[in-house]
Amino acid sequence: MHTQVGIIGAGPAGLLLGHLLSLKGIDSVIVENRSRDYVIERVRAGVLEQGTVDLLIQMGVGERLQREGLRHQGLYISFAGQRHHIDLADLTGGKAITVYGQNEVVKDLIDARAATGRALHFEVGHVVVHDMESNRPKITFERDGREEQVTCDFIAGCDGFHGICRPSIPEHAIKFYEREHPFGWLGILAEAAPSSEELVYTCHQRGFALFSMRSPKITRLYFQVPPEEDIDNWSDGAIWDEMLKRMSTRDGWKPNIGPVVQKGVTPMRSFVAEPMRYGRLFLAGDSAHIVPPTGAKGLNLAATDVMVLASGLAEYYTRNSTRVLDDYSEICLRRVWKAQRFSWWMTQTLHRFPGETEFDYRRQLADLDYLTGSRAAMTSLAENYVGLPLDVALA
Numbered sequence: 001m002h003t004q005v006g007i008i009g010a011g012p013a014g015l016l017l018g019h020l021l022s023l024k025g026i027d028s029v030i031v032e033n034r035s036r037d038y039v040i041e042r043v044r045a046g047v048l049e050q051g052t053v054d055l056l057i058q059m060g061v062g063e064r065l066q067r068e069g070l071r072h073q074g075l076y077i078s079f080a081g082q083r084h085h086i087d088l089a090d091l092t093g094g095k096a097i098t099v100y101g102q103n104e105v106v107k108d109l110i111d112a113r114a115a116t117g118r119a120l121h122f123e124v125g126h127v128v129v130h131d132m133e134s135n136r137p138k139i140t141f142e143r144d145g146r147e148e149q150v151t152c153d154f155i156a157g158c159d160g161f162h163g164i165c166r167p168s169i170p171e172h173a174i175k176f177y178e179r180e181h182p183f184g185w186l187g188i189l190a191e192a193a194p195s196s197e198e199l200v201y202t203c204h205q206r207g208f209a210l211f212s213m214r215s216p217k218i219t220r221l222y223f224q225v226p227p228e229e230d231i232d233n234w235s236d237g238a239i240w241d242e243m244l245k246r247m248s249t250r251d252g253w254k255p256n257i258g259p260v261v262q263k264g265v266t267p268m269r270s271f272v273a274e275p276m277r278y279g280r281l282f283l284a285g286d287s288a289h290i291v292p293p294t295g296a297k298g299l300n301l302a303a304t305d306v307m308v309l310a311s312g313l314a315e316y317y318t319r320n321s322t323r324v325l326d327d328y329s330e331i332c333l334r335r336v337w338k339a340q341r342f343s344w345w346m347t348q349t350l351h352r353f354p355g356e357t358e359f360d361y362r363r364q365l366a367d368l369d370y371l372t373g374s375r376a377a378m379t380s381l382a383e384n385y386v387g388l389p390l391d392v393a394l395a
């Protein structure tokens with residue numbers, strides 16, 4: 001079998017790329033090692049930047065997003081028992097974010113893929129990439145107990161942080177920049193109506209906490225825990241106790257409590273692979289970079305990567321030009337590093353670090369006091385949070 005672009009991974013990056021290519025008349029085969037249900041049910045990101053929303057609508061997969069997505073024009077930063085509003089739309093000339101679960105985006109994209117009739121294989125095994133340096137790279141994998149191979153013009157490594165594409169690149173051809181963080185996030189989904197219409201990011205003496213949501217009936221909450229925390233150490237009652245301690249404000253605001261329907265702990269990491277390309281293999285999304293979730297950037301970065309990649313591939317097929325493909329890594333990395341910077345800044349502004357003193361905490365509160373009292377500081381947060389523009393014009 002031959003295809004123009006072999007895509008490994010059916011997360012947001014792989015599915016978005018497949019659909020963008022399909023719209024440009026470029027063929028692809030997507031292989032995914034998990035099941036369809038697993039991919040759809042995996043609870044992860046929830047915040048879409050304005051540019052990601054615009055892209056999904058332009059691609060014709062924004063119908064349910066526009067109906068069910070919750071557009072937020074602002075957010076709250078909470079500390080010392082008080083919430084402070086940041087008006088994202090006012091500070092950015094009308095931009096906003098939309099809360100719509102990553103799993104919903106994935107579901108919409110799988111439906112769109114099915115409607116094109118193009119190949120999307122779930123539950124494949126032993127995926128291996130070959131001959132990336134040649135003009136005919138190849139993917140081999142196992143499907144229904146049989147060995148299959150697909151030759152490609154290009155391969156897109158959209159297989160996330162634990163995928164096989166990045167480790168297939170020879171050591172001398174790639175460099176990694178990495179930072180582990182001394183905490184993770186314990187996250188829950190609860191059947192409780194959100195008690196705030198907008199997200200609340202809290203810095204509390206006991207540590208960071210985040211109030212978010214998925215729908216008018218489902219609340220999504222997180223708090224900072226040690227990185228190796230075992231979720232089994234936390235009963236639902238203990239989780240609610242901790243959430244309420246950290247989130248409740250002096251005006252009486254607190255999250256509504258309800259049955260916990262999903263819970264887990266996610267470690268936190270910052271990681272960048274450079275360059276995001278080896279021969280005819282292009283890395284996109286979490287396979288190339290990870291940001292701590294505080295800035296809500298991961299999924300949005302994946303979307304920008306594949307937008308650039310799809311544009312480069314279209315230019316190759318329509319004009320026989322490799323101009324954008326040649327610059328792919330550089331174009332993406334410039335934005336990736338700015339997202340790293342922002343995510344790191346949000347993380348250190350809102351989390352408590354082990355070994356901090358009372359002095360450090362007072363300084364942190366002063367930082368937050370400055371942030372929420374200065375239009376310049378709030379504007380900086382807002383323009384990063386709604387999403388920075390791509391610095392280049394794409395065809």
Ligand code: FAD
Nearest residue numbers: 009011012013033045046159160285286296297298299300
């Ligand atoms: P993935 O979603 O990881 O998809 C990769 C796919 O490849 C997976 O389906 C995987 O099964 C598959 N795969 C792996 N190995 C192979 C293989 N060998 N063969 C075939 N397939 C393979 N981002 C935001 O923008 N906003 C947020 O609010 C946000 N919150 C987050 C909260 C949490 C708790 C977590 C964990 C993440 C959050 N993120 C957020 C990050 C976001 O979820 C990721 O950045 C996003 O999933 C990246 O998409 P991706 O397609 O690159 O990778």
Ligand code: DHB
Nearest residue numbers: 045046212293294295296
């Ligand atoms: C959500 C996740 C984030 O990482 C974030 O910064 C904001 C919201 C969420 O899952 O809703």
